[in-house]
Amino acid sequence: METIQKTEHFDVLIVGAGLSGIGAGYHLQQKCPGKSYVILEGRDCIGGTWDLFRYPGIRSDSDMFTLGYSFKPWTDPKAIADGPSILKYVRETATENGIDKKIRFRHRVKRASWSTQDARWTIEAERGTGEGAADVVRFTCNFLFSCSGYYRYTDGYTPEFAGRDDFKGQIIHPQKWPDKLDYAGKRVVVIGSGATAVTLVPAMAETAGHVTMLQRSPTYVVARPEQDQLAISLRKRLGDKLAYHIIRWRNVLLGLFFFQFARRRPARFKKMVLGGVRLALGPDYDLANFNPSYNPWDQRLCLVPDGDLFRSIKQKRASVVTAEIDRFTERGIRLKDGSELEADIIITATGLVLQLLGGMEAVVDGRSVDFAKTMNYKGMMYSDVPNLASAFGYTNASWTLKCDLTCEYVCRLINYMDRHGYKQCMPHNIDPSIEQLPALDFSSGYVQRALPMLPKQGSKRPWRLFQNYAIDIVTLRFGKVDDGVMKYS
Numbered sequence: 185m186e187t188i189q190k191t192e193h194f195d196v197l198i199v200g201a202g203l204s205g206i207g208a209g210y211h212l213q214q215k216c217p218g219k220s221y222v223i224l225e226g227r228d229c230i231g232g233t234w235d236l237f238r239y240p241g242i243r244s245d246s247d248m249f250t251l252g253y254s255f256k257p258w259t260d261p262k263a264i265a266d267g268p269s270i271l272k273y274v275r276e277t278a279t280e281n282g283i284d285k286k287i288r289f290r291h292r293v294k295r296a297s298w299s300t301q302d303a304r305w306t307i308e309a310e311r312g313t314g315e316g317a318a319d320v321v322r323f324t325c326n327f328l329f330s331c332s333g334y335y336r337y338t339d340g341y342t343p344e345f346a347g348r349d350d351f352k353g354q355i356i357h358p359q360k361w362p363d364k365l366d367y368a369g370k371r372v373v374v375i376g377s378g379a380t381a382v383t384l385v386p387a388m389a390e391t392a393g394h395v396t397m398l399q400r401s402p403t404y405v406v407a408r409p410e411q412d413q414l415a416i417s418l419r420k421r422l423g424d425k426l427a428y429h430i431i432r433w434r435n436v437l438l439g440l441f442f443f444q445f446a447r448r449r450p451a452r453f454k455k456m457v458l459g460g461v462r463l464a465l466g467p468d469y470d471l472a473n474f475n476p477s478y479n480p481w482d483q484r485l486c487l488v489p490d491g492d493l494f495r496s497i498k499q500k501r502a503s504v505v506t507a508e509i510d511r512f513t514e515r516g517i518r519l520k521d522g523s524e525l526e527a528d529i530i531i532t533a534t535g536l537v538l539q540l541l542g543g544m545e546a547v548v549d550g551r552s553v554d555f556a557k558t559m560n561y562k563g564m565m566y567s568d569v570p571n572l573a574s575a576f577g578y579t580n581a582s583w584t585l586k587c588d589l590t591c592e593y594v595c596r597l598i599n600y601m602d603r604h605g606y607k608q609c610m611p612h613n614i615d616p617s618i619e620q621l622p623a624l625d626f627s628s629g630y631v632q633r634a635l636p637m638l639p640k641q642g643s644k645r646p647w648r649l650f651q652n653y654a655i656d657i658v659t660l661r662f663g664k665v666d667d668g669v670m671k672y673s
């Protein structure tokens with residue numbers, strides 16, 4: 185691997201050109217117009233998640249009025265939108281604002297080292313030169329903004345299945361969907377019950393022979409209209425911008441209300457969700473397949489647009505089996521109760537591998553940072569790590585709500601430092617009464633697997649993650665950036 189010696193300097197370096205990185209570029213241009221910035225993107229295109237995932241039916245599982253940016257109205261009639269429309273929206277945002285010109289593609293950031301003496305990060309990125317070869321390219325920056333998403337791009341998560349090699353059909357992970365997969369008329373088993381599984385099942389059931397969703401345990405599934413009729417009619421009367429903001433706020437408030445309702449009255453909420461399933465699937469359907477043992481919002485709820493999953497079950501094009509896998513066999517999957525599910529294709533919708541900061545190593549003054557030993561500050565920075573922020577979304581609401589606020593806050597921080605002549609900002613805890621808690625209180629497998637490597641949250645502000653947009657607006661948009669915890673120098 186060859187190292188290129190010339191080092192370029194930027195005020196801000198953004199890692200990742202997905203939904204967050206493009207949003208970060210926009211906010212920087214608007215609020216810190218004097219600052220130079222670059223976006224390093226490991227892949228060769230804009231869009232991140234919305235380009236990577238290509239499985240049938242790929243769509244959002246939250247509404248686009250809150251998954252869209254605060255500054256660019258979502259105008260497509262679909263409120264729960266398909267992946268290509270979301271990708272188009274992100275790319276449009278980039279080109280409309282000239283953000284695409286700031287991106288260096290095929291630059292995978294591997295290492296970032298901070299020097300307190302120079303008040304700079306030095307970034308090392310592998311630049312793909314084709315056919316697997318790569319150069320190492322260096323950049324320096326004053327502020328590093330990681331918009332690298334939250335999961336590993338190379339491979340998703342697949343548990344060890346005994347007998348996997350015995351299966352004679354195809355095994356596919358949704359993160360690596362083949363360009364051409366002919367499943368018309370075939371028997372498909374989708375392992376999993378998360379957002380990906382509930383999306384794939386009705387989409388594949390349109391042409392497959394039969395699709396079975398095989399789940400170890402059920403998930404709460406809620407039907408929502410794909411199109412928001414109020415949004416469509418408000419848009420006609422009030423125009424795109426005003427209608428967008430009204431619907432965005434309505435959805436934020438409804439989301440907050442239903443989340444609080446679910447947490448405070450889990451039994452009633454559960455009854456309501458199961459009532460919806462009963463209505464969709466009729467009196468004879470065994471509700472056990474949609475009746476989780478955990479409380480609503482201990483894991484993410486799954487949305488199905490216009491109840492498409494229920495419709496394909498009702499039409500008998502798809503079915504749900506709740507059982508544990510014993511092993512794969514030549515013809516399919518043997519379950520622990522001894523029965524066998526025959527399949528031509530098995531889809532392992534078994535999840536993602538969480539990854540922090542796009543897998544890059546961070547070093548501060550020669551010492552490698554162990555992020556598991558840090559505390560998360562306001563859900564975006566890390567204790568004792570200077571001039572580094574990362575964009576993360578909510579677990580109970582759309583990603584972009586928090587991401588927009590994070591970008592605004594980073595801009596306020598940069599402007600504050602400029603006004604006072606500071607070069608470094610670093611959150612540092614001096615309150616011994618703050619207890620360290622797990623980063624997320626989700627019982628989902630992918631979260632539990634990742635908790636040991638994730639930063640902790642603290643028991644009090646500003647280290648506590650409230651997962652609440654209303655609280656975050658107060659703290660991040662209006663709260664003081666000099667809060668006594670952030671140390672400036």
Ligand SMILES: Cc1cc2nc3c(=O)[nH]c(=O)nc-3n(C[C@H](O)[C@H](O)[C@H](O)COP(=O)(O)OP(=O)(O)OC[C@H]3O[C@@H](n4cnc5c(N)ncnc54)[C@H](O)[C@@H]3O)c2cc1C
Nearest residue numbers: 200202203204226232233244245246293332333542582583
């Ligand atoms: C299938 C699926 C559906 C989803 N649906 C929803 C939804 O409906 N609502 C919701 O709120 N959230 C949803 N999410 C979460 C979703 O990831 C976010 O909404 C959003 O797309 C995240 O954007 P991002 O830019 O932060 O990350 P990503 O989309 O993951 O983009 C990160 C970018 O950073 C690049 N990158 C990563 N590491 C490096 C590195 N070291 N060097 C250089 N570049 C790097 C990647 O190549 C990528 O382009 C979904 C996720 C998945 C997987």
